[in-house]
Amino acid sequence: MTRQANLLDVIIVGGGPAGLNAALVLGRCRRNVLLFDDGKPRNAVSHALHGFLSRDGIPPAQLRVIAREQLAAYPSVRIDEDRVVDAARIDQIFSVTTRDGRNFLARKLLLAAGVIDKLPEQPGFRELYGIGLFHCPYCDGWEMRDQPLAVYGRGDDKGGGLALEMTHWSRDTVLCTDGPSELSADYRQRLEKNGVPVREEKIVRLEVSRNVPYQAAFDIVFDTGPRLRRAAIFFNTGRAQSTDLAARLGCDMYDPEGCKVDNDKQMTHVPGLYVAGDASRDVLQVIVAAAEGAEAAIGINNALLREDLA
Numbered sequence: 001m002t003r004q005a006n007l008l009d010v011i012i013v014g015g016g017p018a019g020l021n022a023a024l025v026l027g028r029c030r031r032n033v034l035l036f037d038d039g040k041p042r043n044a045v046s047h048a049l050h051g052f053l054s055r056d057g058i059p060p061a062q063l064r065v066i067a068r069e070q071l072a073a074y075p076s077v078r079i080d081e082d083r084v085v086d087a088a089r090i091d092q093i094f095s096v097t098t099r100d101g102r103n104f105l106a107r108k109l110l111l112a113a114g115v116i117d118k119l120p121e122q123p124g125f126r127e128l129y130g131i132g133l134f135h136c137p138y139c140d141g142w143e144m145r146d147q148p149l150a151v152y153g154r155g156d157d158k159g160g161g162l163a164l165e166m167t168h169w170s171r172d173t174v175l176c177t178d179g180p181s182e183l184s185a186d187y188r189q190r191l192e193k194n195g196v197p198v199r200e201e202k203i204v205r206l207e208v209s210r211n212v213p214y215q216a217a218f219d220i221v222f223d224t225g226p227r228l229r230r231a232a233i234f235f236n237t238g239r240a241q242s243t244d245l246a247a248r249l250g251c252d253m254y255d256p257e258g259c260k261v262d263n264d265k266q267m268t269h270v271p272g273l274y275v276a277g278d279a280s281r282d283v284l285q286v287i288v289a290a291a292e293g294a295e296a297a298i299g300i301n302n303a304l305l306r307e308d309l310a
């Protein structure tokens with residue numbers, strides 16, 4: 001097979017744990033890799049990364065620094081800080097365009113661009129994000145154990161289910177639904193049985209008196225009724241893909257937030273297109289994202305070997 005001189009083996013979009021680990025494995029496979037990252041990781045507001053063997057409690061940025069230092073040993077991997085704004089698949093080759101108008105071609109494309117959390121819009125939520133506002137009990141539940149907690153969410157799954165789950169970390173958990181709770185009778189009963197009050201009043205704002213990571217103090221101010229003093233809120237209001245590249249390439253999506261992949265090798269139904277990390281909607285954790293990056297890299301290298309050694 002004759003190849004264009006400028007044809008890369010792999011382009012990776014996203015330099016979080018998924019993209020960086022994929023780049024590491026592909027570098028070790030002597031693959032010619034170009035990784036784009038525009039520096040907006042999902043956990044940018046987080047003060048400590050938890051649940052990653054040997055890295056528990058380090059600042060999340062430190063993981064990315066170590067990863068980049070280690071990648072420097074692999075000369076076939078390059079990192080570019082530009083944002084990818086478009087991608088197309090033409091004659092089995094991926095064409096990628098960056099924000100500054102440059103164009104690159106690759107045999108395989110890995111999207112590891114992550115997701116963006118949708119935050120409640122009232123004043124105070126954004127200020128507390130990563131300090132006393134969290135989405136994941138596995139990431140930050142331990143730090144907030146036995147503290148007065150609120151859960152923000154509606155319905156059985158995103159409201160009632162998360163509130164019940166949080167009682168395992170703190171028995172003092174209140175479900176705040178910011179309007180009609182949309183709870184079934186079954187969930188209302190379970191919440192009552194497990195000592196979780198439900199506040200259905202609209203939330204006006206959070207009044208923050210201390211915004212120290214994991215030691216926050218704030219009042220939830222409702223449109224009627226007494227304020228509620230809490231140390232943390234766990235929320236579940238959904239998320240969105242960080243880019244529309246998967247949709248542009250015709251990738252099947254879970255409704256609404258994840259790309260469908262073959263769980264063995266992270267490949268989508270679009271030949272040559274792989275998705276890893278939070279963008280692919282499995283367990284949304286750093287160690288899982290890194291593992292999915294490794295899995296995608298091995299799938300990609302195997303596919304390239306099959307093509308080249310046929």
Ligand SMILES: Cc1cc2nc3c(=O)[nH]c(=O)nc-3n(C[C@H](O)[C@H](O)[C@H](O)COP(=O)(O)OP(=O)(O)OC[C@H]3O[C@@H](n4cnc5c(N)ncnc54)[C@H](O)[C@@H]3O)c2cc1C
Binds near residue numbers: 017037049051052135
């Ligand atoms: C507040 C908070 C706390 C968390 N705490 C923990 C924790 O304690 N433990 C844990 O395991 N997980 C935690 N997480 C989850 C963790 O952040 C994610 O699971 C992890 O970052 C996913 O890695 P990723 O590589 O898929 O995506 P990301 O880390 O989000 O990286 C994606 C990268 O792609 C880049 N990008 C996106 N679009 C483009 C584009 N078009 N062109 C170029 N670059 C692009 C972004 O700038 C970003 O750098 C936390 C998340 C939040 C929000």
